[in-house]
Amino acid sequence: MKFVIADGQSELEALKAMQARSTEIDDNVTKTVQKIIADVRSRGDEALKEYTLKFDGVNTDCFELTSEDIDNAYNSVSGEIISALKRAAENIRDFHERQLQQSWLTTKENGIMLGQRVRGLKRVGIYVPGGRAAYPSSVLMNAIPAKVAGVKEIIMVTPPSKDGKVNPNILAAAKVAxxxxxxAVGGAQSVAALAYGTQTIPKVDKIVGPGNIFVATAKKLCFGVVDIDMIAGPSEILVIADETAEPKFLAADLMSQAEHDPMASAILLTTSKEIAEKTIEEIEKQKKALSKRSIIEESLENFGVVIVCKTLDDCINIANEIAPEHLELMVENPMEYLGRIDNAGSVFLGKYAPEPLGDYFAGPNHVLPTSGTARFFSPLSVDAFVKKSSFIYYTKEALEKGRDDIVALAECEGLTAHANSIKVRF
Amino acid sequence: MKFVIADGQSELEALKAMQARSTEIDDNVTKTVQKIIADVRSRGDEALKEYTLKFDGVNTDCFELTSEDIDNAYNSVSGEIISALKRAAENIRDFHERQLQQSWLTTKENGIMLGQRVRGLKRVGIYVPGGRAAYPSSVLMNAIPAKVAGVKEIIMVTPPSKDGKVNPNILAAAKVAxxxxxxAVGGAQSVAALAYGTQTIPKVDKIVGPGNIFVATAKKLCFGVVDIDMIAGPSEILVIADETAEPKFLAADLMSQAEHDPMASAILLTTSKEIAEKTIEEIEKQKKALSKRSIIEESLENFGVVIVCKTLDDCINIANEIAPEHLELMVENPMEYLGRIDNAGSVFLGKYAPEPLGDYFAGPNHVLPTSGTARFFSPLSVDAFVKKSSFIYYTKEALEKGRDDIVALAECEGLTAHANSIKVRF
Structure with missing residues (x-):
């Protein structure tokens, strides 16, 4: 983990290295994925079958799981996990229900009515990675907002393991959500299937969920044919700590993010050199007991930074520049700083709001903008699963009042047929 | 214009031809644009200067217009146009102000506070095409929602004409908005400049606005580095008419869309064969006086269809399948059908709500999802110019209550550092 005393320059250099980690999509990957998409688009299930044999080593004609498959998986999961999933789902549902926007209508003089309708998309596809990144919590975080939005049908795709099965925790979460x-189909081929439809997989309106570079590239290439969520990069956490923070907690929280991925980034900004040093000691101590120690070490080595700043203001300015996915405010009276955070996916306030609380349980979505995109992207929300449309009702009197303005504007744009459509009515 | 009596098959074939017009991005265009982006990214203004000379024939070092330039343009525009722009802007502002979402906070037991903040993006770039597609109305429709959202700085880019100047109507609209x-820089090079920043053009958070295939491709390639609005395809109108409709109005409205582009599509669905025939006669009559007659003829020839259906229900089902950008309901009691329209960018209700009313004046945005993407995309709105972030405050008691669930879920995902970050607090 790098250790930097902020002097206006050193911290910028340290952060530049961290920011540079967001990788651009590679040409070869794009070509491979383009071919897969074209293939699934033209040959449907036959292509899916070939790619599933090739990439997952599974020979099958039947991709869909039966409700019995799902029930069996659900019943095989421990009661403790099922209860935890249900309580988490309840919190997630409660938070996301508050995001629901209403359709509205307004009336104006001369009988004008204008408004905006909001309704759930018809059908949504959720990608869930297989193998070690098979996270039931991600199923909840992607499916529940869609459900709350009023999406009529939620389709999940996930790569099968070598024996053709799907992780039972994933299926239990799917049932809860x-x-x-x-x-049971994954990779770029499953994204293509959701975008264009095949004989067995229905075409959806939007595809969400994390995936590897092939999945991310396929989503990007299908954007426009379907809608997609944002392109997720490697995860990151930034913690701002003053002298009241607990190094034990800071160390644990930084590592909770670092364990995700050797490309994950963990940054501590603190006004106290002592806290900084003690946190580094604590990391050394705590990491011994953690199963992903080697990933944590690699991630902290390359993308971990501790920066000692003069003031909390300096810390906040740097944080706003970085626009981290997760931001912990481990300071006295953390709520008082909330309004000063311009760019962050999710803000965790105080000693007892560690980042994993948000990953699993509190209710806000854990699908958050990464790699500095919190500057313009938002957490996954109910908004992502609705479509809006506007409507206009005008009476003859109302149109007559606007007539000259509309004709003038249409004619100044050289669009005489637009002007004609107004004139012909009077 | 094709004329089809719906029989369950003929209309589907007619519509397939129309839907197939959405063009995929071409490989050569992508390569050209990738090179331009890389070039602007590495050489900044120097590259902009070269491309502006090459593509626009303008040799300049100074791309920014002064406020004097803008004031002079504004003063050169007729008072009639300025007043029309101002009245349109007022309606657009009024409609979009109703879209503003509030930040919110909720409290739960044990002192938990959760919420979602909503704020305007910091800086937004608006692309405005030059030449014949230089539409002041588009400036209003893109800039006003950004302004309402609280965006701090709105940057407009637009290609210069050969004499280095910018259309004064565009500049007047920019001032009003x-x-x-x-x-005064356009094309893929201006998109790259907005995405990455150059010595003179500041990096923005989001790029919106229509453009040619090079601009659209550049936006698509820069997505992720900045946010973008949807990729616009050729425009379309679909009109549903019963026997109470006026063929004169129908003809005028269909042509108002057809004049945009030889690729534009105009569709009439009607329950009355008589109305269908009279509308076609009216088109022949009215088009003689229209300046874009040849574009209208080409567009209607290739992508214009009149379909006579048995019932209004049939009309509505076909319309929902097509998901048109603009949908006119020219029927008796149009408001009563609003709830049955599943997919449409904007719905125009009744005889006195012609599509150009929405293009210029009524208030709802005229930037709408095209080519069937109203299935999942929404009109441009204030939502497009805000970012959200969530926040979580938990007390020790609150975390303790969730502790076992969080640890169970983290451990079932194999993320022991996540579990550790909870355990270390107790």
Missing amino acids: GVDRVF | GVDRVF
């Missing part, structure tokens, strides 16, 4: 159909 | 800075 209200997923409608599950297909 | 509250655009902060204007640069």
Whole structure:
């Protein structure tokens, strides 16, 4: 972990290295994925079958899991996990229900009515990675907002393991979250299937969920044919700590993010040199007991930074520059600083709001903008699963009042047929 | 214009031809644009200067217009146009102000506080095409929602004409809408400049606005580095008419869309064969006086369809399948059908709500999802110019209550450092 005393320059250099880690999509990957998409688009299930044999080593004609498959998986999961999933789902549902926007209508003089309708998308696809990144919590975080938005059908795709099965925790979470159909197919081929539809997999309106570089590239290439969520990069945490913070907690929280990925980034900004040093000691102590120690070490070595700043203001300015996915404010009276955070996916306030609380349980979404995109992207929300449309009702009197303005504007743009459509009515 | 009596098959074939017009991005365009982006990214203004000379034939070092330039343009525009722009801007502002979402906070037992903050993006770039597609109305429709959202700085880019100047109507609209800075640079190079920043053009958080295939491709390639609005395809109108409709109005409205582009599509669905035939006669009559007659003829020839359906229900089902950008309901009691329209960018209700009313004046945005993407995309709105972030405050008692669930979920995902960050606090 790098250790830097902020002097206006050193910290910028340290952060530049961290920011540079966001990788651009590579040409070869794009070409491979383009071919897969074209293939699934033209040959449908036959192509899916070939790619599933090639990439997952599974030979099957039947991708869809039956409700019996899902129930069996659910019943095989421990009661403790099922209860935890249900309580988490309840919190997630409660938070996301507060995001629901209403359709509205307004009336103006001469009988004008204008408004905006908001309704759930018809059908949404959720990608869930297989293997070690098979996270039931991600199923909840992607499916529940869709359900709350009023999406009529939620389709989950996930790569099968070598024996053709799907992780039972994933299926239990799918059942808790209200997923409608599950297909054991993954990779770019599953994204293509959701975008264009095949004989067995229905075409969806939007594809969400994390995936490897092939999945991310496929989503990017299908954008426009379907809607997609944001392109997720490697995860990051930034902790701002004053002298009241507990180094033990800081160390644990930084490592909770570092364990995700050797490309993950963990940054501590603190006004106290003592806290900084003690946190580094604590990391050394605590990491011995952690199963992903080697990933944590690699991630902290390359993308971990501790910066000692003069003031909390300096810390906040740097944080706003970085626009981290997760921001912990481990300071006295943390709520008082909330309004000064311009860019962050999710803000964790105080000693007892560690980042994993948000990953699993508190309710806000854990799908958050990464790699500095909190500057313009937002957490996954109910908004991502609705479509809006506007409507206009005008009376003859109302149109007559606007007539000259509309004709003038249409004619100044050289669009005489637009002007004609107004004139012809009077 | 094709004329089809719906029989369950003929209309589907007619519509397939129309839907197939959405063009995929071409490989050569992508390569050209990738090179331009890389070039602007590495050489900044120097590259901009070269591309502006090459593509626009203008040799300049100074891309930014002064406020004097803008004031002079504004003063050169007729008072009639300025007043029309101002009245349109007022309606647009009024409609979009109703879209503003509030930040919110909720409290739960044990002192938990959760919430979602909503704030305007810091800096937004608006692309405005030059030449014949230089539409002041588009400046209003893109800039005003950004302004309402609380965006701090709005940057407009637009290609210069051969004499290095910018269309004064565009500049007048920019002034009315509250655009902060204007640069006379266009094409893929201007998108790259907004995405990465150059010596003179500041890096923005989001790029919106229509453009040619090079601009659209550049936006798509820069997505992720900045946010973008949707990728716009050729425009379309679909009109549903019963026997009470006026063929004169129908003809005028269909042509108002057809004049945009030989790729534009105009569709009439009607329950009355008589109305269908009279509308076609009216088109022949009215088009003679229209300046874009040849574009209208080409567009209607290739992508114009009149379909006679048995029932209004059939009309509505076809419309929902097509998901048109603009949908006119020219029927008796149009408001009663609003709830049955599943997919449409904007719905125009009744005889006196022609599509150009929405293009210029009524208030709802005219930037709408095209080519069937109303299935999942929404009109441009204030939502497009805000970012959200969530926040979580937990007390020790609150965390203790969730502790076992969080640890169970983290451990079932194999993330022991996540579990550790909870355990270390007790």
